[in-house]
Amino acid sequence: MLRIAPTFEVLRPETLDEVVNLLDQHGEAARLIAGGTDFVPNLKHGLYAPEVVIDLKGVSALRGIEHRPESLVFGALVGLHEMETDTRVHAVLPSLSRAASLVAGPQQRRMGTLGGNLCLDTRCVYINQTEFWRGALGGCLKKDGDVCHVTVTGKKCVAAASNDTAPVLISLGATVELLSPRGVRHLPVDELYINDGIRNLALGHDEVLTRVFVPRPGPQRRMGFEKLRTRGAIDFPLLNCALAFDLDEAENLSEPVLIFSAVAARPRSISQLPVGRLDAALIAEFGQRAFASVRPLTNINADVDWRREMVPHLVSRAFEAALGRASATPFSLSNAR
Numbered sequence: 001m002l003r004i005a006p007t008f009e010v011l012r013p014e015t016l017d018e019v020v021n022l023l024d025q026h027g028e029a030a031r032l033i034a035g036g037t038d039f040v041p042n043l044k045h046g047l048y049a050p051e052v053v054i055d056l057k058g059v060s061a062l063r064g065i066e067h068r069p070e071s072l073v074f075g076a077l078v079g080l081h082e083m084e085t086d087t088r089v090h091a092v093l094p095s096l097s098r099a100a101s102l103v104a105g106p107q108q109r110r111m112g113t114l115g116g117n118l119c120l121d122t123r124c125v126y127i128n129q130t131e132f133w134r135g136a137l138g139g140c141l142k143k144d145g146d147v148c149h150v151t152v153t154g155k156k157c158v159a160a161a162s163n164d165t166a167p168v169l170i171s172l173g174a175t176v177e178l179l180s181p182r183g184v185r186h187l188p189v190d191e192l193y194i195n196d197g198i199r200n201l202a203l204g205h206d207e208v209l210t211r212v213f214v215p216r217p218g219p220q221r222r223m224g225f226e227k228l229r230t231r232g233a234i235d236f237p238l239l240n241c242a243l244a245f246d247l248d249e250a251e252n253l254s255e256p257v258l259i260f261s262a263v264a265a266r267p268r269s270i271s272q273l274p275v276g277r278l279d280a281a282l283i284a285e286f287g288q289r290a291f292a293s294v295r296p297l298t299n300i301n302a303d304v305d306w307r308r309e310m311v312p313h314l315v316s317r318a319f320e321a322a323l324g325r326a327s328a329t330p331f332s333l334s335n336a337r
């Protein structure tokens with residue numbers, strides 16, 4: 001079993017003021033931990049070497065879901081299990097609830113938080129390994145090396161954004177609240193991510209994500225989420241996609257948004273989506289648009305051509321979910337051909 005070398009101090013603030021003061025005091029030597037379900041494995045793999053770890057779990061101001069007339073407001077410590085099982089969240093934001101329910105397995109969803117999911121580090125088959133494994137290859141741009149084993153000639157890390165709630169929150173027009181010693185700022189979730197796999201967050205080292213604001217959707221808004229993974233549970237996405245659109249009484253679709261992730265360092269918005277009567281041909285057109293834009297890389301351990309072929313299937317399944325017909329069978333290697 002991999003162990004953590006006890007080379008850092010753990011601090012347990014109880015208020016946001018204390019968190020901000022600690023971030024200010026310790027600068028880049030400090031790292032935040034929430035549920036720890038990603039942070040701890042990465043620590044064990046020697047990807048981080050903090051001097052101070054700031055444990056957020058005692059900060060009660062980061063908990064709770066507020067149902068406001070115009071929005072739902074989630075504290076950063078809201079658990080994935082809570083998002084999956086809260087019937088009011090499921091009724092208003094079914095795609096978010098579904099994305100939370102498809103993260104990892106039950107243990108990680110009990111521990112893991114929304115804030116931790118949004119701030120999840122990027123993943124790559126060449127980096128999420130032990131120090132010994134990585135050392136044998138001489139490291140890479142993200143850690144201890146000067147080459148990218150995925151692009152080989154490229155000078156940019158293309159490790160994949162792999163968080164399941166991020167594409168959904170982008171598709172719903174959500175914003176995050178960030179707190180630092182300089183005060184509070186708000187950012188659309190889409191702008192929280194940059195195209196750099198080394199660190200894909202537009203978040204200063206002294207900033208903490210405090211809340212997520214999701215606008216309450218109108219009565220015609222439909223939304224779906226789908227995910228492809230190796231097994232029917234536990235696994236990170238091989239691809240995921242979030243869909244949202246308006247549908248009127250005559251079945252006309254408008255205002256579509258389609259976001260794909262687990263491809264590059266940040267989620268990708270698919271452009272030039274069609275509008276019109278919702279039928280099989282329109283769904284196929286969505287699939288073709290996504291297929292043209294989504295080009296999986298070898299940063300994830302599954303055949304890239306096969307993953308690309310799965311793109312239109314993922315889109316049709318997201319439509320099924322948006323129309324309230326989500327399959328209870330997870331989309332995985334065993335049923336995706």
Ligand SMILES: Cc1cc2nc3c(=O)[nH]c(=O)nc-3n(C[C@H](O)[C@H](O)[C@H](O)COP(=O)(O)OP(=O)(O)OC[C@H]3O[C@@H](n4cnc5c(N)ncnc54)[C@H](O)[C@@H]3O)c2cc1C
Pocket residue numbers: 031032033034035036037038039040041056076080102103104105108111112113114115116117118119120121162163164165207208209210234235236237
């Ligand atoms: C076996 C396994 C399978 C997994 N499968 C999936 C999956 O399918 N999909 C998926 O999305 N994730 C998956 N995960 C990753 C993880 O469980 C989830 O992403 C979870 O939501 C992370 O939340 P956390 O609270 O545990 O974050 P932590 O591990 O505590 O933190 C993650 C990162 O976020 C930062 N952070 C945490 N909170 C804040 C905050 N409020 N402000 C700023 N930074 C913050 C931390 O510093 C750290 O860098 C998996 C993990 C494991 C171990």
Ligand code: SF4
Pocket residue numbers: 123124125126127140141142143147148149150151156157158159197198299
């Ligand atoms: S994409 Fe390249 S640089 Fe980034 S983690 Fe993977 S191998 Fe390393």
